[in-house]
Amino acid sequence: MNKIMVLTVFAVLSFFQYGNAQDVNFGAKAGMNFANLTGGNSERLGKVDFHVGFVTEFVFRRGLFGAQPELLYSRQGSSSGSNSLDYISLPLMLKFFPLKSLSMDIGPQYSFLINGKDTGANNADFGVNIGLGYDLKNNVFAQARYNLGITNAYGDLNNSVFQFSVGYKF
Numbered sequence: 001m002n003k004i005m006v007l008t009v010f011a012v013l014s015f016f017q018y019g020n021a022q023d024v025n026f027g028a029k030a031g032m033n034f035a036n037l038t039g040g041n042s043e044r045l046g047k048v049d050f051h052v053g054f055v056t057e058f059v060f061r062r063g064l065f066g067a068q069p070e071l072l073y074s075r076q077g078s079s080s081g082s083n084s085l086d087y088i089s090l091p092l093m094l095k096f097f098p099l100k101s102l103s104m105d106i107g108p109q110y111s112f113l114i115n116g117k118d119t120g121a122n123n124a125d126f127g128v129n130i131g132l133g134y135d136l137k138n139n140v141f142a143q144a145r146y147n148l149g150i151t152n153a154y155g156d157l158n159n160s161v162f163q164f165s166v167g168y169k170f
Contacts, residue, residue: 029167
C-alpha cells in the first residue's frame with residue numbers, strides 16, 4: 001500500500017512539473033453521499049450523508065486535459081449497526097475535457113479514518129473514482145462521481161459511494 005502511495009505521489013508531482021498548467025482554479029464544494037459497505041456475506045442498508053471540502057483544478061494542453069486534487073471530509077459507511085465512518089479523503093482526479101465545460105474524471109482516492117475507529121474499521125481506505133463534471137455559469141460547477149473502495153474498510157466490506165456535488169471556483 002505504501003509503495004502505491006509513493007508511486008502515485010511521484011507520478012502526480014512529475015505530471016505537474018512537466019505539464020505546464022495553463023489555468024489553475026481553487027474552489028470549495030459540498031454535496032451528498034449515497035454510501036454503503038459492500039461485499040462479504042451480510043446485506044447492508046445504504047445511507048445518505050454528506051461531504052465537504054476544497055479543490056484545486058489544473059488545466060493543461062489547450063484545455064483538453066487536467067488534474068484536480070481535493071481535500072474532503074466525507075461521511076460514509078452504512079445504516080446497518082454502528083457503521084458510520086468519517087474520513088479525510090484525498091482524491092486525485094485526472095480530467096479529460098471533450099467539451100469546454102464538461103469533464104470526464106478518473107483517479108485514485110486515499111482516505112484516513114477519523115471517526116469510527118472504535119467500530120473495528122480499518123484506519124485507511126484506498127479506492128478508485130470515476131465521474132463527470134460540468135462547469136455552470138458564474139464559476140459554479142457540478143460533479144457526479146462513484147467511488148469504489150478497493151481495500152477492506154470494515155472487516156471484509158468495502159466502501160461504495162455515489163457522490164453528487166456542487167461547488168464554486170474562486
